[in-house]
Amino acid sequence: MSNRKKNDRILLAHGGGGQLTDELIRRHILPNLKNDALAELGDSARLNVASNSLCFTTDSYVVKPLFFNGGDIGKLAVCGTVNDLAVAGSRPVALALSLIIEDGFEIEVLDKILANIGENANQIGVDIVTGDTKTVETGAADGIFINTAGIGVRLTGADPGFEKVAVGDKIIINGTIGDHGMTIISQREEMKFQSQLKSDCASLAGLISELLENTSGIKFMRDPTRGGLAATLNEISRSTGLSVEISETDIPIRPAVQAAADMLGFDVLTIANEGKFVAIVSPESADDCLNICRNNKLGKEANIIGEVIETIDVPLVEIETRIGGKRIVQMPYGRELPRIC
Amino acid sequence: MCLAIPARIIELDGDKAIVDAMGNRFKAKTTLLPEAKLGDLVLVHAGFAISLVDEQEAKKTWQLIEEINDFMDTQNRISG
């Protein structure tokens, strides 16, 4: 017989759709995510969105640890989905939020996560209009899993797509790579080390809409999350059938991130980012795009890192190394492991 | 079979050390390098210091060493 205080931790009953679910929604979820659409608590949210061009996305968040330097699973869940809408050229208007919580999860911790979700959504100007909560046995969800789905409205004139990418287009990234992934790794139990590393988790909606409003040469954008810059560039290469050439010396990387990766044997190009986007832009607009990024808090270290080139045999991503050599950037396997070799 | 990077010993208690590589602090043992002292630059492999690093020689070949020194200078300036 459990002697836990009833209102201290999540119980399986909190996901049962009855009294406890109701209590959870009214006492913990609604106060953090205040908006009219959500307050109706309908089975579906009623939105007034006049548009015939919408973007729609979803993502799940299973990060461990839940809290890390620079953010938490809640901030990630909002920014990650907002960024997917932003890179597609849309303004985020509404998010759905699904929580899967373990039996025994501390409600105080849940409150912190919900507060972060609410705060970030508020700052970005997007509402969480509908959601769901389920509970599972202890151990089945690493504490908590979150899914967010998002709807965005196409920004006027913005229609990025990989079919627009052409030889000669420049590739821009808005700042340093590897910060988020290496921060998470540094705080994982198996590899814990003290550092000043900080996740770059942030919403790119503002910066991207500024770019789309003030320039007309943006062909395609993607945020290099799992698999890092290496995965994103390989995806672009595969989808367009064109090849990519980047320069190692032009890629912004914090020395502390590089050193941490070197110590553990990781390749920074394959490490996740949560506040970065890769933009493929026309050569004429590259300088303007760069300037806009650099004048924004989230783009101070932006740089042109390479360009799109003709494919010779098969679409490839090639990097010119800092010693002037050339090598191929492979699609990462999907699970980066520390090495001693 | 040899991934190892230079790091500076910033704490040492017996053969248990904390080494610093650009602000990242890792545990390392100096069991295989009994002559290692606080402040030494050492090569760390799989959690063990395996060799002292000659700083002058290292500066000639390791970009990271120069950056370490710049980094430490900046840190010192910041902390006054």
Added chain:
Amino acid sequence: MLDRINKAQGLISDACGALGRQINIMEVCGTHTVSIFRNGIRSILPKNLKLLSGPGCPVCVTDQGYIDAVLELADRDDCIIATYGDMIRVPGKDSSLETKQAKADVKVVLSSEDALQLAKDNPGKTVVFVAVGFETTAPATAVVVKEAAAGAIDNFCILSGHKLVVPAMRALLSEKNHSIDAFLCPGHVSAIIGYGAFAGIVEDFDRPCVVAGFEPIQIIEGLCEICRQLSGGKAELRSVYSAVVTEKGNAAAQQTIDECFEPVDGYWRGLGKIEKSTLKLKDKYGRFDTFERFGINEEPGKEIKGCRCGEVLCGLIEPTECGLFGRSCTPQEPVGPCMVSSEGACAAWFKYGR
């Protein structure tokens, strides 16, 4: 630094031009393989200079029998497998530690000390430490074996896959028709064993041996020194890694290895049996030897008929000349070390055509 690299590059070009023939330099360390690949070093070398990736990393050369022994233990409820990340994807007969991870207790560790700690934290289970690596890593294993003995931590054992570099180099040079002109010797192995350990190779086989570190400039200057020697027609033993390597190496580390281990014959994937090339725990520490503790034998993996990794490693044939290449041997289902390692000659050839 770019100036120095360009200068070294120029000297290499001149030397190779003057020599006029195909030059094959082998590196025997996986970390060199990765650094050469990551820095695109091959692309700035003259066409007649070929860098051979030798049998240099545990991913490549761990015999299938060893992996199968680990996987058998992984299936046991009373075992925790502690391994360096490098080993997770190496294939056994039917599976790998990666595929086992869903059901078995397999933990990636950064240090042998972490493996020992796992044993202390889990008294009800036996921690099996997958102890792979060359002489650079063997001392780390020896230290924890001694600690386990001193602390009576009996739920800890190691599966020693530690291999020795020099016997492998000698075995390759004893291959009929090998075409190895020189060796780029591993910098961190040398930090332990001292660069003097390669003197015998120079004397007995008249091949330059140059010890280099892993930064691109260190590798290029090492290659430059080799080319200088080849031009002069005189094979020498040199180290261009004086920041870290001495002639005698790390005495404390060598002593620790000697105290715990003795060299025995071992099986290398793709190369078969090499005499006195693997480290086995001495009888004094026999109770920490996994094979003894669990009464299992390492069955050497059956030589897959048609696998020509040995010849590819020595630079005698190109991957495409091996009958298994692209058919029964692919990156998804690799047979020999050249395909197991993502930077191995066959894996690279398969993906990019060269």
